[in-house]
Amino acid sequence: MLELYQFELSQYSEKVRLILDYKGLAYRKIEVTPGVGQLEVFQLSGQRKLPVLKDGDTVISDSTAIAMYLDRKYPDRPLIPTDPKQRGLCLLIEEWADESIGVKSRKVLYGAMSQSPTFRTSVLPNTTPDFLKTIVGAVPPEVLEMLGTGVGAGPDAVKDAKDALKQDLEALSLLLLDSPYLVGNQPTLADFAVAGVSLLLKFPEGPYLDLPENIKGKGIPGLADSSVYETFFNWRDRLYAAYRKPLISTGTNGSAPTSIEID
Template sequence: MAVRLYQFAISHFCEKSRWALEYKGIQYQPVYLLPGSHIKTIKALAGTSSVPVLEHDQEVVQGSEQITDYLDRTFPDNPLTPENEDERAQALAWERRLDEEAGPAVRCYCYHHLLQRPKVVTPLLTAQTPFYNRYLVRLAFSRIDEVMRNWMKINEKTAAQSMETMTAVLQDLAEAYQSGPYLVGDRFSRADLTAAALFAPLFQPAGYPVPWPKPERLPQAMQQWLESQQSALAPLIAQYERHR
C-alpha cells in the first residue's frame, strides 16, 4: 500500500514528517488539506483532528514524533534515531523539548503577526490546495482569525511569551551547535531535523511547499526580532543546506 501523508503545507510539524520521509528516501503521496475543513477527514482516520497523519499498510500514525518512530521501525535505511542508548535518549529529549516548547511558540508568534496581514497569510494557509480555497478564506477571514486566535490562544501576551521561549531555545541550540555540526553524536538525527523544521518558518527555506512572503511584507516588529536572531538560526539553516 502506498504511503500517504495527510498534512497542511504551512505546518512546521508536517514539515518534520515530510523531511523524515524524504531523508529516508521513501516515496509517498502527499495529501494537502485546508486547515479547518480537514477535521472530518482526519477524525475519520485517526480519531482526533491534528496533523500530520501517516497512512501505510492499514496502519495510521498520528503526530510527527510517532511518525518518525514508525518510519525508523518500518524503513530502517538512513535511520534518524541513534542506535547508541545514551545518544538516543539525548535525541529524544531534544525532540520532545522542541515539540513542546519551540513548535507551539513559533506557531503562536508567527500567526499573531501574520494574521494581521490577510493578504500575506492567506496564500500560506491555502498552499497546495485547490485555488478556490484562497477566495473562500478571504471571504471568511475575520471569522477564521477569531477561531484561530481562540483555538491556539493567540494574543499580544502569548505572542510576547512565545518570543521569549523561542529566544531561550535558540540560545540553547546555538550553544549546543558550538560543539559540532550535530546536536547528538557525529551524525544527523531526529534532533537536528526537529530543530530545523520547527524553526523553518523564521528563515523560510526553499523547497518548503508554500509561497513565502518577501521579508519586507512582514510586520516591522517581526522583521526586527528575526534580524536579531540570525546568528542563532545559522546552524539550523545549515541543516537544511546539508540534509534537506
Template sequence: MIELWAFNFSMYPEIVRWALEHKGLDYSTHTLLPGPHVMQLLPRYGQRTVPVMKDGDQLFKQTLPMLEYLESQYPQHPLLPESPQQREQAWAIARRFADKDGPWVRLAAFHDLLPHASYMARLWSQPFPTWARVAYVASFPVLVRPAMRATMGITAARAQHGVDITRAALDFIAEQTRDRDYLVGERFSIADLVAASVLFLTDFAPEYPVTPPQPYPAGLRRWLKRWDSHPGTAWVHRMYGLHRNRAAV
C-alpha cells in the first residue's frame, strides 16, 4: 500500500492526499507533529519536509514528482488534460502555485495564526493520544513556535509580502475562471488541485479532510475575513465542494 508521511494540517501533504483520493487509491498515513518531525524524518530520509511518499520500492520526497508518478502509474481518473499543450499549461500552473506562491501564502497565514499557540498545537496534534497532545500544547509556544518562525523567516514585513502574493494568486484565479470552471480545459486537473490546495488557507472549505476546532481564534477569523469576498476564494470553495471527497473527520 502507498504510504504517506504528513502533518495533520498542511499544504503540500494535502495536495498529495487529494490526488490519491481523487484516483481512489488506498494509502496509509504516518502523521507527524511539526517540530518533533525533524528527528523522525531527517535520519530516515535526509530531509525535514513532508510529504514523503513510498509506493513499494519507489520513494518520493517532493510533491510535484509524486503527482507525476501517480499520474503515470495510476492513470484512472486522470488529472492531466489530454492535449500536450494543455498538459504543459497545467504543469506550469501547478509549478507556479507549488514552488512560488505556496510558501508565501503559508507564511502570511502563519503570521496571523501562530500567535494562537494552543489552537495551532491542538490542530496539529488532533490524531494523537491525549498525553502526547498535552505535552505538545505545553511545549509548542516555547520550543516549536520559535523554531517555525525562524525556519520560515516569519516577520511582519515578509508576511505583508505573503499577503500581496496571496492576493495576486487569487486575482489570477478570478481572472482565469471569469467565464469558465477550470484553469485549463474543460475538466478538473492538477492545475486546479494544486491551486485550490495552496489557497485552501484563504477559505477553510468544509471538505478539507480535517476539521479545525471551533471556535476559530481571532487571528484566523481576521485572516479569513480578509479574503472572504474575493472571487478567487469563491472558486477555491467551489473546487473543494465539487472535487474533494471527505476522507476523514
C-alpha cells in the first residue's frame, strides 16, 4: 500500500490526499512529529520537507513531484489535460496556487492565531493535553506578533497577504462562476492544487480530516465568512463531496494518521 508521510494540517499534504482519493488509490497516512520525525523523514527521502510518498521502494518528495509520479504510474483518471493550451493553463495554475495561496495563507493563519486565543488552541491536535492548550492560549498576542515579525509574519506582512488573498479568491470566484472546474470540463491538477492549498483559509466542514469538530467549516475572518468568495468555497465543497474520501478507522484512505515508523 502507498504510504503518505504528512502533517494533517499541511496544505500540500492535503493536495496529495485529494489526488490520491480522486484516483481511487489506497494509502496509509503516517503523521510526522515536527523535529525528530523530520529527521527520520530525512533518512527516508534525503530531505526534511513533507509530504513524502513511499510506493514500494520508490520514495518521492514534494507535492508537485508526487502528483506527476502518480499520473505516470497510475494513469487512470489523469490529472494533466492533453490539449496543449489546457495543459499549459493547468500547470500554470498549479504552480501559482503553491507559490501564492500556499505561502500567503500560512501568514494569515498565523495572524488569526496570534489575535485569537480560542482559534489558536482550536487548531491544536485532538491529542494535545488540556494543560498545554491552556499555556498556548495564554501567550499574549504582542509576543506572537513579535515572533511573527522575525519570520516574515508580522502584522504588516499578514495584512499584505490577506489583501492579496482577497484578489486571488475574487479571481478564482469569477473563473468558477459558469464553469465546473478551473480548466475544461474535468477535474485536473489545477483544481486539486487550488483546493488543497486553500485548506488553511477555511477548514473543510465534512469528515475529511482529523480536526477538532469546533473548527470544521471555520477559517480566516474576512475570507472564509465573506459572501464575496462564496462561489469559490461552494465549488471547493462540491469538489470534496465528489472526490475526497471521508475519514475511516482502518488506516487506509482518508483515515486518521498513524505515528511515523520508518524501518
